[in-house]
Amino acid sequence: MQNPSTYRAGRGAQINTVNPYHNLRYDELPDPEDELRTEFIPTHPKTILNKITSPDLGNGYGLNPYQGCEHGCVYCFARTTHTYWGYSAGIDFEQKILYKDEAPRLLREALLKKSYQPMPIMLSGNTDCYQPAERKMKLTRQCLEVLQDLRHPVGLITKNSLIVRDIDILEEMAQDDLVHACLSITTLDEDVRRVLEPRTASIAQRFRAVEELALAGIPVTVNIAPIIPGLTEHEILGIAERARNAGARRIGYSIVRLNDQIGEIFTNWVHQALPDRAERILNRIKDCRGGTLEEKRFGHRHRGEGQIAEMIRQQYKLAERMYFPNGKAEWPAYDFSAFELCRKPQLRLF
Numbered sequence: 065m066q067n068p069s070t071y072r073a074g075r076g077a078q079i080n081t082v083n084p085y086h087n088l089r090y091d092e093l094p095d096p097e098d099e100l101r102t103e104f105i106p107t108h109p110k111t112i113l114n115k116i117t118s119p120d121l122g123n124g125y126g127l128n129p130y131q132g133c134e135h136g137c138v139y140c141f142a143r144t145t146h147t148y149w150g151y152s153a154g155i156d157f158e159q160k161i162l163y164k165d166e167a168p169r170l171l172r173e174a175l176l177k178k179s180y181q182p183m184p185i186m187l188s189g190n191t192d193c194y195q196p197a198e199r200k201m202k203l204t205r206q207c208l209e210v211l212q213d214l215r216h217p218v219g220l221i222t223k224n225s226l227i228v229r230d231i232d233i234l235e236e237m238a239q240d241d242l243v244h245a246c247l248s249i250t251t252l253d254e255d256v257r258r259v260l261e262p263r264t265a266s267i268a269q270r271f272r273a274v275e276e277l278a279l280a281g282i283p284v285t286v287n288i289a290p291i292i293p294g295l296t297e298h299e300i301l302g303i304a305e306r307a308r309n310a311g312a313r314r315i316g317y318s319i320v321r322l323n324d325q326i327g328e329i330f331t332n333w334v335h336q337a338l339p340d341r342a343e344r345i346l347n348r349i350k351d352c353r354g355g356t357l358e359e360k361r362f363g364h365r366h367r368g369e370g371q372i373a374e375m376i377r378q379q380y381k382l383a384e385r386m387y388f389p390n391g392k393a394e395w396p397a398y399d400f401s402a403f404e405l406c407r408k409p410q411l412r413l414f
Contacts, residue, residue, distance in 0.1 A: 071336050074262055075159075076136030077143075079332050080152035081325040102134055104197060107149075107162045112170035114189060119362050124219075126189020127171065129203035131162040133191040135223060137261045138333045139290055142190045144324050153325040158263075161197055168206035175214050176407065182400050185211070185218045194224035196263060208233045211242070215402035221246040221287070223261060225269040228276045235280040241399040245277050245284040246316075249303055251296045259337040260292075271310045278311025283396055286312045288380070290320035293348035293372050294341065300376070304383035314391030317380045318366040319373060320349060322357040330357070348372055 072078050113125040132146055136158040143153035151160050164170075174180060187193040193204040211218045212233050220227060220234075220243070227234075227245065237243040247270050251257050257267055265273070277284040286307035291297050304315050322330050334342040346357070352368035353359045359368065367373060384391060 072155075074136075075155060076138035076140075076260070076262055077154040077158065077329045077333065078336055079329060080154040080156055081328050083147045083150065083152055084324075085147055085150070101159070102197075103160050105160060105162045107131070107164055108166065109164055109170065111174065112164065112167050113174050113185065116186070116189060120366055124184040124186055127167070127185050127193075127207060127218075128188045128190045129164050129167045129193060129201075129207060130188070130191050130195060130197060132157050132160055134158055134161060134196045135192055135261060135264045137223070137264065138330055139260070139292070139320050139322065139326065140191075141321065141323065141326065143326050143329065145190060147325070154329050161195075163197060163201055163203065165203070167203050168210050171207050172210045172214070175210070175216055175403075180407075182216070182403060184398055185216065187218055187220045192222050192224060193220065194222040194226040196224075198224075199226060205230055205233070208237075212237055214406045215240065215242060216406075217242045217398035217400060217403070219244040219246065221248060223248045223264040223270065225265040225273040228273050231276065231280050231282070234277070234282050238280070238282045240402055241396045242402070243282060244395075244398075245282050246287050247271075247274050247284065247312075248287045248289055249307070250288070250290065250292070252299050252302050252306070253296075256295065260295075271306055274307065274310040274312050278313075283394075284312050285314045285316060285395075286310075287316045287318070289316065289318040291317055291376055292320045292345065293352055293376070294345035295338070297372075297376050297379070300379045301383050301386070304387045308387040312388075313394040314388050315380075315383065317376070319352050319368040319376060321353065321359040321365055321368075322349065323360060324358070327357040352376075 113127055116124045116126055131149060143157045146153050146157040149162060187204060187207065198204050208230055234243050249267065249270055250261065252267055254267060274284050274286060288300055288303050307315055331346060334345055349357055351370050352373040359365050367377065
């Protein structure tokens with residue numbers, strides 16, 4: 065599948081792209097013996113909740129205990145955020161992981177402020193909250209404990225089966241409509257998964273996680289995302305069927321978009337990892353994005369446009385009709401009433 069003489073197995077990005085905020089350009093890459101070594105860097109933010117402003121996502125807050133992600137998904141839209149910290153969106157993104165020890169404390173303080181406006185919180189709005197660092201640092205679990213204590217609704221989205229570690233918290237929260245969970249599943253082909261998302265949980269592990277969450281009564285959805293035209297669009301029905309069999313209550317989807325440096329990273333990767341299919345994949349993505357790899361317009365970013373995007377939409381709608389005809393009805397709304405009582409205990413008197 066890939067050229068072993070040049071391909072860096074275990075990493076998604078194969079290059080460090082230029083940071084647009086730097087005046088100087090650097091071209092060095094990690095030494096071969098350090099290619100899989102990850103550096104963990106503490107950061108000290110003053111706030112932890114970021115208000116979601118995208119009309120594509122609705123109202124809410126993003127909560128990111130980590131910046132950068134060891135999963136190494138080569139297409140990840142969050143890669144460009146690493147440039148704000150002075151790093152590259154390429155190998156740096158998956159090798160230099162910033163973590164926020166103060167996240168649980170800052171979260172509690174934010175939720176208890178009189179000025180706080182209750183809205184759903186998403187763990188995470190950017191990089192995966194269950195990436196490998198979480199196994200040791202447990203920042204996501206500590207944040208969940210705060211949310212559980214204050215009875216505040218939260219959604220979780222991940223590619224890692226580590227989420228099942230926290231079923232004890234999630235099961236209890238689900239009883240009061242305080243939690244939604246989402247597993248992103250891009251492909252059913254493990255060979256593709258290993259090069260596309262090299263440090264994520266296997267496909268089998270993710271479906272087992274869906275099943276365990278569902279059996280615990282936790283509302284779980286499977287996001288078929290991102291769909292990569294020319295590589296994975298034929299798998300929509302297969303993923304949907306397995307999702308339903310595992311107990312998911314609904315599905316979602318989006319088409320890959322490769323903004324800014326991510327286009328360069330993905331193009332370099334696909335020519336090395338999948339050389340026989342590279343041009344076909346790139347051209348099909350462009351067919352969905354008006355002739356480019358990018359898409360930044362609200363309302364178009366997730367769905368694309370053109371004939372291929374329409375074919376994908378029709379397959380997705382068919383999958384919904386076949387396997388999730390009552391998906392919307394089965395999906396519970398968040399309940400904020402318990403949080404209001406925790407925040408304002410005097411209300412219990414009435």
